[in-house]
Amino acid sequence: GESVGLHLPTLSVQEGDNSIINCAYSNSASDYFIWYKQESGKGPQFIIDIRSNMDKRQGQRVTVLLNKTVKHLSLQIAATQPGDSAVYFCAEKENQFYFGTGTSLTVIP
Amino acid sequence: DSGVTQTPKHLITATGQRVTLRCSPRSGDLSVYWYQQSLDQGLQFLIQYYNGEERAKGNILERFSAQQFPDLHSELNLSSLELGDSALYFCASSAGGGGQNQPQHFGDGTRLSIL
Numbered sequence: 001g002e003s004v005g006l007h008l009p010t011l012s013v014q015e016g017d018n019s020i021i022n023c024a025y026s027n028s029a030s031d032y033f034i035w036y037k038q039e040s041g042k043g044p045q046f047i048i049d050i051r052s053n054m055d056k057r058q059g060q061r062v063t064v065l066l067n068k069t070v071k072h073l074s075l076q077i078a079a080t081q082p083g084d085s086a087v088y089f090c091a092e093k094e095n096q097f098y099f100g101t102g103t104s105l106t107v108i109p
Numbered sequence: 110d111s112g113v114t115q116t117p118k119h120l121i122t123a124t125g126q127r128v129t130l131r132c133s134p135r136s137g138d139l140s141v142y143w144y145q146q147s148l149d150q151g152l153q154f155l156i157q158y159y160n161g162e163e164r165a166k167g168n169i170l171e172r173f174s175a176q177q178f179p180d181l182h183s184e185l186n187l188s189s190l191e192l193g194d195s196a197l198y199f200c201a202s203s204a205g206g207g208g209q210n211q212p213q214h215f216g217d218g219t220r221l222s223i224l
Contacts, residue, residue, distance in 0.1 A: 032210035043111065043199055043215035044152070051210055089151065096165055097213065099144075099152040 012106045019077040021103045023090035028071060030092040035064055035075045038102065039086045047075070047088075082107045112136065115200050115216035123224050127188040130219045134181055134202030140164065141183040142213055143175055146197040158183055159206040187221070195223045 013019045025033070031052040036044035048059045050066050050073075057064050063076040073090050089102035112135035120128055134141050143155040154167030158177035169175075172190075177183040187194060197220050201213035 034212050036215075041217070043113070043115075043201075043217045045111065046212045046214060049210075049212050091152075093210065096154055096157075096167065097142075097152075098154075101151040 010104045019080045021075045023073040025092045032093040034091045037086045111214040113216035121222045130185040132183045132200030138202035140203045142201040144199040
């Protein structure tokens with residue numbers, strides 16, 4: 001089976017700082033990647049996606065970087081806010097999606 | 110709000126029983142996916158339907174079944190329930206059939222507790 005993992009299970013950052021959440025994937029044939037945010041009691045919420053023919057994509061306050069050489073994905077959140085506190089996980093797709101277990105981000109006011 | 114609706118939000122039942130979970134996809138989405146999320150585990154793919162037909166199967170137990178109706182809503186049936194079936198069950202939808210690179214949008218899940 002596929003293996004999608006996260007380097008750190010928890011991350012604490014000061015409000016206003018930038019956050020970086022990392023994800024390793026194992027399938028070099030994966031061609032599509034998504035970052036999701038999951039708040040307590042809610043379903044995963046789509047944040048940003050990236051296709052394998054790209055190495056960077058930017059959204060509103062978020063940037064996803066893809067390094068296919070080392071099979072690594074990262075999510076950067078600029079000027080982290082208390083509302084960003086949640087579990088973040090990545091998903092990779094070849095024929096179907098495989099999801100990581102997530103990193104819990106805590107923003108300290 | 111993702112536009113995906115799941116009911117009920119919570120279900121409490123006993124071992125050996127049977128339950129049905131319901132999902133209404135986002136307007137216009139033809140694919141419905143079912144996932145199980147247990148404590149400290151990632152989302153485990155169960156099954157996908159596209160426009161009424163089963164499209165892909167994951168780690169779905171034989172005691173579990175699903176269907177997608179002509180109005181595109183879907184139901185996940187769990188039978189002969191065991192304690193280990195206690196989990197969050199999520200439904201997601203997407204516009205395409207899964208072959209396209211499109212995000213899935215999730216509902217808020219059904220929390221199933223087996224006593």
